[in-house]
Amino acid sequence: MRKSVLTTVAIAGAALLALSGCSTRTAAGGDSGSNSGLKAGSIIGVSLPDKTSENWVLAGQLFTDAITKAGYKADVQYAPATGTAAGQADQVSSMNTKGAKVLIIGAYDGKQLGSQVATAHANGAKVIAYDRIIQNTKNVDYYVAYNNEKVGELQGQALLDGMKARYPDKMKYNIELFSGSATDPNAAVFFDGAMKILQPKIADGTVTVVSGQTKITQTATPDWKPENAQTRMDALLAANYSSTELDGVLSPNDTLGRAIITSIKAAGKATPVMPVVTGQDSEAASIPLIMSGEQYSTINKDTAKLVAQAISMINDIAKGNKASTNSPATNNGAVDVPTFYLAPVLVTKDNAAQSYANNPTLLALVKK
Numbered sequence: 001m002r003k004s005v006l007t008t009v010a011i012a013g014a015a016l017l018a019l020s021g022c023s024t025r026t027a028a029g030g031d032s033g034s035n036s037g038l039k040a041g042s043i044i045g046v047s048l049p050d051k052t053s054e055n056w057v058l059a060g061q062l063f064t065d066a067i068t069k070a071g072y073k074a075d076v077q078y079a080p081a082t083g084t085a086a087g088q089a090d091q092v093s094s095m096n097t098k099g100a101k102v103l104i105i106g107a108y109d110g111k112q113l114g115s116q117v118a119t120a121h122a123n124g125a126k127v128i129a130y131d132r133i134i135q136n137t138k139n140v141d142y143y144v145a146y147n148n149e150k151v152g153e154l155q156g157q158a159l160l161d162g163m164k165a166r167y168p169d170k171m172k173y174n175i176e177l178f179s180g181s182a183t184d185p186n187a188a189v190f191f192d193g194a195m196k197i198l199q200p201k202i203a204d205g206t207v208t209v210v211s212g213q214t215k216i217t218q219t220a221t222p223d224w225k226p227e228n229a230q231t232r233m234d235a236l237l238a239a240n241y242s243s244t245e246l247d248g249v250l251s252p253n254d255t256l257g258r259a260i261i262t263s264i265k266a267a268g269k270a271t272p273v274m275p276v277v278t279g280q281d282s283e284a285a286s287i288p289l290i291m292s293g294e295q296y297s298t299i300n301k302d303t304a305k306l307v308a309q310a311i312s313m314i315n316d317i318a319k320g321n322k323a324s325t326n327s328p329a330t331n332n333g334a335v336d337v338p339t340f341y342l343a344p345v346l347v348t349k350d351n352a353a354q355s356y357a358n359n360p361t362l363l364a365l366v367k368k
């Protein structure tokens with residue numbers, strides 16, 4: 001088991017390194033390029049926000065294995081379920097105290113780790129923002145993530161394409177919108193990406209958000225928790241759809257998508273036609289729903305590749321080099337953070353087998 005995970009990371013890492021040789025450029029700023037004192041046995045701290053989505057659980061395991069294999073000491077921690085922002089800040093502080101030379105942080109709240117990363121920099125450590133940018137601080141060296149705006153665009157387009165295919169006789173569609181946690185900077189980027197695609201269709205009357213709730217303050221799902229999405233979907237259906245058909249729901253990820261589907265079914269709105277529900281993350285529990293048509297789409301953001309890219313940044317840092325980046329820098333409110341973006345892929349029933357060809361677990365679910 002352990003061996004196969006390592007092999008996946010190694011293969012993904014090798015593939016990325018091969019790719020990066022021909023397409024990357026060197027970081028323009030943020031990192032002094034100086035050696036962070038990273039050497040065999042140094043502590044690398046990995047601080048992850050929660051376990052509400054499968055990707056974070058997998059990332060923890062992959063980081064532990066890959067950091068250990070590279071000869072460093074892994075200190076991988078998840079923020080506590082309650083008092084999460086303060087709890088994560090305390091965990092990062094303790095990594096600083098232990099002398100971590102690199103911090104890899106998936107922030108629960110992108111705005112609340114300023115003083116911890118300042119301490120890391122004061123200690124000479126490097127800071128890599130993983131998946132979520134750390135905001136309003138100059139003390140972030142790199143950002144590595146899947147292209148979040150692109151994720152949102154793919155979701156918005158999938159919603160439109162899915163409704164067109166599922167309702168060949170309709171010219172107009174009724175939808176509802178969901179976004180993620182207000183503490184997660186990605187939530188707004190996903191939502192803005194999707195609205196870039198959906199807003200023109202709302203403006204020309206093709207698409208109606210029946211509840212009228214189109215602002216991110218209205219669509220947000222506290223803490224990315226499925227129970228919060230389900231409660232909101234229940235309320236939206238009860239208030240707006242007693243005699244109106246619902247055709248689609250923009251769901252920002254799979255965990256919330258499944259909760260939304262549960263609510264739609266409980267309200268008797270899954271028949272005669274199941275509304276189109278989007279997602280993200282390629283979670284194992286959503287693959288059967290995609291194959292049965294209950295969930296229309298997801299996004300493939302292979303966690304092994306993202307972890308491998310973060311490890312490749314660490315390898316660059318260990319050599320005293322700037323890490324490779326491949327995208328315009330991400331402004332975090334204080335500085336432009338050198339960024340490496342991987343490309344997200346939209347997955348529907350039609351391309352699932354092809355998309356998961358290298359992932360035996362997901363492929364088995366596709367073929368079931």
Ligand code: BGC
Nearest residue numbers: 053131132184186224253281
């Ligand atoms: C990640 C998504 C994930 C969400 C909830 C986001 O920051 O990019 O992949 O679904 O957090 O955990």
